[in-house]
Amino acid sequence: MLKLSTRYRYGLRILVSLADNGDCYSSIKHLCDSQELTVKYIESIIAILNKKGMVISKRGALGGYKLSKPADAITLKEVQETLNESVFFLECIEKPETCTDRSNSCPSRLLWLAVKARIDEILESLTIKDLCEASRLADIETIIASRIQSP
């Protein structure tokens, strides 16, 4: 439980690479050189991003992928939703029909609503551009602190 999928981890790395590459098209092969992944596996991940319109593709020689919008317009929440569409953090919240009547006296539900709210707060406040910067600075806490207001 609460395991981070490699699909999302790699997806983020791919998007960060594309962002660093600016307006050029990066081929999967090129993305592979910097990452230790197979062409086929990256392909399957980027295919999802492509179908959702997060990247623009160009076929044939000199083709590849680039971001479909500025890196600071892509939130990490958006990426998560794209890459893990059918998986629900908490079914009884996202699909109420699964566990209707327990509602607000269910301790698990209350706890995870609270946890999820905090995760989402971070994922919504950060963008791919922030990740690029965090990677350069080797620090993300400062960026988060500047985004999220303390109550």
Add this chain to the structure above:
Amino acid sequence: MLKLSTRYRYGLRILVSLADNGDCYSSIKHLCDSQELTVKYIESIIAILNKKGMVISKRGALGGYKLSKPADAITLKEVQETLNESVFFLECIEKPETCTDRSNSCPSRLLWLAVKARIDEILESLTIKDLCEASRLADIETIIASRIQSP
């Protein structure tokens, strides 16, 4: 990814039930009446809690389970670790040998270190007793707010 396991959800509900029952032994059958689970499945969950010494068992007629320590001495983090021993939120952190050299320039790693820190902060600050209270109040945010200092 980031899916909450039913094992943990049910485990919490079981512990909250035991807490509400005070010093009496609750049989699995009794726990079943309030929850919509089979005897066998609850048994398999509570067996884990028992092996780790979180509950005390008594066999035979009038037997059952009760908490091994006060409900306010059992943190939710402890429960999570007990029920999901072998699952790592982020392998490259918890088992560094998996992904050594990417370290602090890996965007995923930075992000999830930050997210994990916030989840752990909540899980460590709350106890089973808090969950009992949250369940009664149908609110957990007030409790969390009183525990976690804003920076």
Add this chain to the structure above:
DNA sequence: ATTTTTCCTATTTCTTTAATAGGATATGTT
């Protein structure tokens, strides 16, 4: 034509979770 590269569809493998099953052992009650 040839090379590069995306695109599409399918399959396999692996891990983990979820759930079930049968019977052994202990304990209180009658």
Add this chain to the structure above:
DNA sequence: AACATATCCTATTAAAGAAATAGGAAAAAT
């Protein structure tokens, strides 16, 4: 002693999702 109530123990199966691989079709540049 017999019986009912419970935990305990050890498997096994089923289902889901994640991870990874495979082969070839289609497009575009040189």
